[in-house]
Structures are given as structure tokens and as C-alpha cells.
Amino acid sequence: MSGRILIVDDMATNRIVYGARLSAAFYEPMLASDGESCLAAAQSCAGDRPDLILLDLSLPDISGQEVLRRLRADPRCRDIPVIVLTGNQDPAARLAAFAAGADDVVLKPAADRLLLARVRNLLRARVGVEFEAEGGLTPGGFAEPVMTFVPSGTVALVSPRPTEARLLQEDLSAHLRDRLVVLSRTQALAEAAMSGGPDVFVVQEDDSGAAGSLRLLSELKSHQATQHAAVCVLGRSSAVDDAAMAYDLGADDVAGPGVTATELAVRVRSLLRRKRAGDRQRARMQDSLRLAMIDPLTGLYNRRYAVPQLTTIAKRATETSTDFAVMVVDLDRFKLVNDQHGHAAGDEVLVEVARRLTANLRDSDLLARIGGEEFLVVLPDSGIADARQVAERLCEAVEERPILLPSGKGLTVTVSIGVAVAGGAVSIDAVVQQADLALLDSKGAGRNQVTFRLSAA
DSSP states (O other): OOOEEEEEOSOHHHHHHHHHHHHHTTOEEEEESSHHHHHHHHTSOGGGSOSEEEEESOOSSSOHHHHHHHHHHOTTTTTSOEEEEESOOOHHHHHHHHHHTOSEEEESSOOHHHHHHHHHHHHHHHTTHHHHHTTSSSOTTOOOOOOSOOOOOEEEEEOSOHHHHHHHHHHHHTTOOSEEEEEOHHHHHHHTTSSSOOSEEEEEOBTTBHHHHHHHHHHHHHSTTTTTSEEEEEOSSOOHHHHHHHHHTTOSEEEOTTOOHHHHHHHHHHHHHHHHHHHHHHHHHHHHHHHHHBOTTTOOEEHHHHHHHHHHHHHHHHHHTOEEEEEEEEETTHHHHHHHHOHHHHHHHHHHHHHHHHHTSOTTSEEEEOSSSEEEEEETTOOHHHHHHHHHHHHHHHHSSOEEOTTSOEEOOOEEEEEEEEESSOOHHHHHHHHHHHHHHHHHTTSSSEEEEEOOO
16 A cells, blocks of 8 residues: 555545545545544554544534644644545635645545645655654654744735736735735746746746746756745646646646635635745755764764775775875874863864864865764875875974863873775775774874785775
8 A cells, every 4th residue: 555545534435435536546444423433543553643633624523724723733744645635616715715724625536636636746745754753864852843833924926917917916815914026928038047036936827828838847956056946836727637736747836727815815824834844854865874974073974974985985095096095094193082081181182183174175075074083084096105194294284282181181092003905806894994903003103103914905
């Protein structure tokens, strides 16, 4: 099954019909006949919660709007997409459903292709949210509260008819405090080549129909600068196939020709909230990836990052018939620093040594902290002469001036370095082992010096 869909309807016939349609599309239907059953299912254990809810507004116990409000107020289920299915064509009822937190409002009877396209669309947008809710990105006890303040954004109205777009801009400005700009399609595509563009694109169809807006949608979603921007396609027709195609191409919303400025503003605000939530999630993911590769004390790469990078450097050396050098750098008598001056002083020494090593290496060189006081340096395209010059420079840079400790005292420290130079097809483990053995030779010879070993190809 590709997702659990909770069908909430007081009519057994409707539950059976929609359940059959979803089963045929390889979804797992879940059934509820009233609002309380819906809330219980949505608030259950994470593995049992629905991935999406189809909600009828007319329920026997509590209203669908109240169900929406409770869902959105509960951190356990506030991110579950909800499609409201209703036979009520009253614009005020639609608006109230959107305001309460519906992701979409679809009139019954819902066309299969359109409904399934919207389900696919919302489930794609939900990818990663469940992982975050399980604690993959958020440490236990630090879950974020619901944002009560949404910062203003930029909304681009993209239309081939500037006069009509400016009228829409004027109507929306009465409901939105966000920046509203009117762009031609050429200008919208130019935004796709630049960073920091609009948060939401509202794309109006041209006189030729949906083809032009779908092409633009596809372009916006395929460019790095705009792929995460929300896109609402504003149709001049209500063709089911066009709307379904828009959802499958990545549209975040599709509004028909009868949408009012008030409803469109509510939809845009919803898109802005989702865009901000996605931005925060991506930022947390980037932070998690960065922390997985970076030593938090020194800011250098860690062993997890360094090993595959060393493998890449060795492979490139084999392909280009060049040498590369591996250095293992170890602080001399570092335990005494901690014992005599405290761990805060030890941390300051590590940070400053990392800074001095970095300052004396090329951008193309690899520097990582691989142990408590041990660093790995890899020099691509470097033979014995180059490696010797660099290693001796590193020793001098560390020793040349005292390191200022938190106590105000200056402390002179030194490093010992073991170097292995390799070329051709060689085992990475063997190269590092040779550098380790060379480091032991440096320590045994009195420390604060460089020792070389050659690695066999």
C-alpha cells in the first residue's frame, strides 16, 4: 500500500464507494462515521495514523469545521493533509473550511481522476513530515509549537494579461499583508534563474487554455531557485483533466474560474504557511546533514566525512597517475593540558590548532579531526617534496606563538606528524596505517617533528 487514507463520512455508501476507489489505486482505506472517530484515528500512535483524510463536513456528532480546527491545533496530527468532500456549493462554507485548515475543498461527486491526483499531490508534499514527527530531525522534548505568527512573503501574480493581473493584485491587497508583484511569464522564468524569488506564484491561464500555464508550472518546479516555491494555477476553465495534470506536475493548488479574491487570499495564506514549514524542515535537514559531517568543537570535517573523501582522492590519483600524501597530526602531551589547565583549556587548544592548520593548507586539501587530539590531512597531487614542505610548515605554525587559554595564560604546544605518500592503485587502509606508523616514529624520536613512510602502489 502507498498510503493510509481515512474516509470520514456518516453515509456508509459513501465510505464504501470511496474506499473501493482508493483500494483500486493501491491505497489503504480507513473508515470513520463521525468526527470523534476521525480525531481518535488521527491522534493514535504514529504508525497507525492516516497519511491523508477525506472529510465530509456534515457529521452526526461535531461539525467538519470543528474537526479541522481540532486537527490543526494538535501537534500529533496538525500536518496530516485534509481534503474536504462536500455537496454544499455555498462559497461561504468553502471559505470557512479553508479558514479552518482544509488543504482543499472538493465538491461531490468528486471525479476519480481529479481526486486521486490531489491525493497523490498532497502525499508527495507530505514526504519527510512523518520522519520529522518521529524525532528524526527534532530532539525529544523540543517539538516546535504551532506558529501563531506567519512572516509576510512575496506573492507573484503571473499573467499574460497585465490589466487583469493588476485588478487581481488590488483585490488581494485588501486581504493580504504580503508583497504582491505582477510578472509576465518571461519575468517569472527569469526568477527561476535567481535565488530569493517569490514564495508563491499564482499562475493565470492564457487564452489558449491550460497548456501554457502547465508548461510554466513545469519550468518553475524544475529550477533550483523556484522548485520549493508554492504554485497555484488559476484556471479560466474547470476541466478535470487539466486540474489533475496540474497536480501531477507539482501544483500546490488549483483554483477554478469562480474563485473569489477572499477565497484566493485564504488559499495563498495556506500556501505561505506550508512553504514556511517546508523551508524550516529543509533547514533542519541541512543542519542535521552538516552536523553528521562536522566536528562540533573545531568546525572541521569528521572521520565519517573524511574517509569517503580520501577514497575519492585516491581514485582520482590512480586515474591521473599522480601522487597524494596522507598526514596524521597529533598534539604532543595533550593529556597534560587537560590535567593541568582543565578541559576548557584543552578545547581552546584544539580549536586554535585547527585554525592554524586550516590557515596553512590549500582549499583543495582535506583536513579532518579524526580523534580526540588527532587530525587527518590529505594533500591531493602532492609528492614527497610538497608534503615535506607542508608538514614542516604545519609544525612551525602550531608552535610559533603561545595559545591564549581562558585563564589568560599563554601555552605553547607542538604537534608530531606522520606522513605517507602513495600513488597508483593502493589500499586506503594501508596508506593511513603507514602514516600512523610514521607518527609513532615521530613520537619516539622526541615529538614536534615529521617522519615519512612510502606506501607501496
